[in-house]
Amino acid sequence: MTTQLSRATHPDLPSFPERMIQFGEGNFMRAFVDWQLQQMNNQGLFNGSAVLVQPIEQGLSHLLAQQDNLYTVFLNGILNQQTVNDSEIITSVSRVINPYSQYEDYLALAENDELEFITSNTTEAGIAYNPDDRLSDAPPKSFPAKLTALLHKRFQLGKKGFVIIPCELIDRNGEKLHQIVKQYAQEWQLGDDFLQWLEAENTFCCSLVDRIVPGYPRDKAKELEAEIGYKDNVMVTAEPFLLWVIEGPEWISERLPFTKAGLNVVVTNDMTPYREQKVHILNGPHTAMVPLALLAGLETVEDVMNDDCFSSFVKQLMEDELIPMLNLPKEALHTYAEAVQERFKNPFIRHELTSISLNSISKFKTRLLPVLLRYQQENAELPKLMTLSFAALLLSYRGDRLERQDSPEVLAIFDQAWSNPASFISSILKEESLWGQDLSKVPHLSETLESNLAQLEELGSRVALQKLV
Ligand SMILES: NC(=O)c1ccc[n+]([C@@H]2O[C@H](COP(=O)([O-])OP(=O)(O)OC[C@H]3O[C@@H](n4cnc5c(N)ncnc54)[C@H](O)[C@@H]3O)[C@@H](O)[C@H]2O)c1
Numbered sequence: 198m199t200t201q202l203s204r205a206t207h208p209d210l211p212s213f214p215e216r217m218i219q220f221g222e223g224n225f226m227r228a229f230v231d232w233q234l235q236q237m238n239n240q241g242l243f244n245g246s247a248v249l250v251q252p253i254e255q256g257l258s259h260l261l262a263q264q265d266n267l268y269t270v271f272l273n274g275i276l277n278q279q280t281v282n283d284s285e286i287i288t289s290v291s292r293v294i295n296p297y298s299q300y301e302d303y304l305a306l307a308e309n310d311e312l313e314f315i316t317s318n319t320t321e322a323g324i325a326y327n328p329d330d331r332l333s334d335a336p337p338k339s340f341p342a343k344l345t346a347l348l349h350k351r352f353q354l355g356k357k358g359f360v361i362i363p364c365e366l367i368d369r370n371g372e373k374l375h376q377i378v379k380q381y382a383q384e385w386q387l388g389d390d391f392l393q394w395l396e397a398e399n400t401f402c403c404s405l406v407d408r409i410v411p412g413y414p415r416d417k418a419k420e421l422e423a424e425i426g427y428k429d430n431v432m433v434t435a436e437p438f439l440l441w442v443i444e445g446p447e448w449i450s451e452r453l454p455f456t457k458a459g460l461n462v463v464v465t466n467d468m469t470p471y472r473e474q475k476v477h478i479l480n481g482p483h484t485a486m487v488p489l490a491l492l493a494g495l496e497t498v499e500d501v502m503n504d505d506c507f508s509s510f511v512k513q514l515m516e517d518e519l520i521p522m523l524n525l526p527k528e529a530l531h532t533y534a535e536a537v538q539e540r541f542k543n544p545f546i547r548h549e550l551t552s553i554s555l556n557s558i559s560k561f562k563t564r565l566l567p568v569l570l571r572y573q574q575e576n577a578e579l580p581k582l583m584t585l586s587f588a589a590l591l592l593s594y595r596g597d598r599l600e601r602q603d604s605p606e607v608l609a610i611f612d613q614a615w616s617n618p619a620s621f622i623s624s625i626l627k628e629e630s631l632w633g634q635d636l637s638k639v640p641h642l643s644e645t646l647e648s649n650l651a652q653l654e655e656l657g658s659r660v661a662l663q664k665l666v
């Protein structure tokens with residue numbers, strides 16, 4: 198029987214003082230932030246660990262504790278045309294506090310002068326205001342309320358503040374977290390001195406994260422354990438690529454020397470271009486490929502990239518329709534687009550198209566529609582590939598299509614519009630609740646979508662696409 202990973206099985210592994218508090222013990226944070234702390238420690242550049250705080254009552258704290266907070270990260274994929282298949286035991290997590298059973302330990306973190314940084318990833322739902330939270334709760338329910346309680350304790354002790362870098366995938370995450378903390382400070386009447394300390398002593402940064410982390414390799418765990426020679430219940434698989442853009446003062450790069458350690462971390466005073474790049478060049482093609490590829494019977498992103506017709510679609514979409522419309526340095530965009538195509542080809546990751554298709558209408562609205570409209574305005578014609586993908590998306594939301602996964606409100610709007618196929622395009626384009634504007638006014642969009650829809654139904658998506666790529 199294989200022994201479970203622990204400090205007893207690996208007595209020579211190093212330990213580091215706690216320098217970071219991290220809200221979230223999930224797969225992403227452990228393969229992204231903690232993996233990066235490990236790389237800095239390996240090079241003697243940080244000498245620190247993260248103490249993890251479990252944001253909700255149920256979590257992984259007990260599984261990590263059983264392994265003395267050690268776990269393995271497997272990096273599998275292709276980076277700069279090289280195949281990477283690495284594994285490493287991560288020693289940069291000191292412990293996990295569950296504030297639901299260890300609230301005193303949680304608040305005691307305020308006493309430690311060595312703790313300088315706070316990071317978080319509590320999913321898109323985590324940075325939210327909960328009106329029922331009180332300072333006297335042990336713990337308050339929401340992440341921002343828990344954080345406010347900790348910051349208040351720190352202030353009461355007369356200590357310095359923190360550099361706070363949330364990683365949640367919401368726009369302007371740091372500003373939103375900051376704003377909710379201030380809201381609790383006011384509602385809980387924590388006083389002007391606390392508010393002044395909050396502003397003067399703490400630095401809230403916005404950040405953008407990018408690394409595909411499929412998580413625990415359920416289908417391959419036994420095989421991997423045989424390879425590493427020990428049992429690990431919280432192992433994580435991830436792609437080798439990463440990007441972390443932190444919007445904040447330059448001195449962050451010195452206090453957190455990621456770049457010095459060779460990590461792809463950018464500290465900037467404006468992260469907007471990076472967000473534009475990632476949302477339009479990575480998430481945009483993901484969203485565009487899904488309805489066309491599902492109509493053709495493909496299942497994964499890898500299937501798309503191994504198919505000549507569909508991979509040409511992805512490449513041309515990026516090069517001819519997306520990159521020319523982004524107001525960013527073109528060379529960097531082309532390099533990024535090539536890297537994204539390599540990542541999409543990753544043979545070690547099974548990325549299901551149906552998982553990307555969830556809530557495709559809102560994804561289309563933010564990731565593709567702004568570029569489609571810009572293209573139409575600048576060129577006085579529609580981008581052909583994006584418009585065909587839009588038609589496939591509309592078709593994939595017809596009541597008989599199994600792939601549609603969206604909110605009941607969105608599906609009801611489509612069912613109503615599809616109830617009269619002859620007027621479907623004109624009525625769905627008028628739905629401002631879906632698109633934020635009346636798209637029936639966009640020159641030639643209605644008739645192009647009508648014709649694309651007819652082609653998709655008569656010829657199928659592969660043949661319709663072959664006419665364009
Ligand atoms: N996995 C990826 O490839 C990837 C890549 C980039 C970004 N992300 C983002 O990271 C987030 C976490 O992904 P993961 O793969 O680590 O998932 P996970 O399930 O392993 O971890 C989820 C974490 O979020 C916390 N959480 C869940 N619901 C919460 C809530 N309502 N309030 C506060 N905290 C909550 C959990 O306690 C846990 O720490 C996702 O929202 C995802 O959008 C994931």
Ligand SMILES: O=P(O)(O)OC[C@@H](O)[C@@H](O)[C@H](O)[C@H](O)CO
Nearest residue numbers: 406407408409479480483552553
């Ligand atoms: O996570 P979603 O569902 O919003 O989007 C699906 C993918 O585009 C997304 O998960 C990317 O793979 C990820 O954003 C890469 O960092």
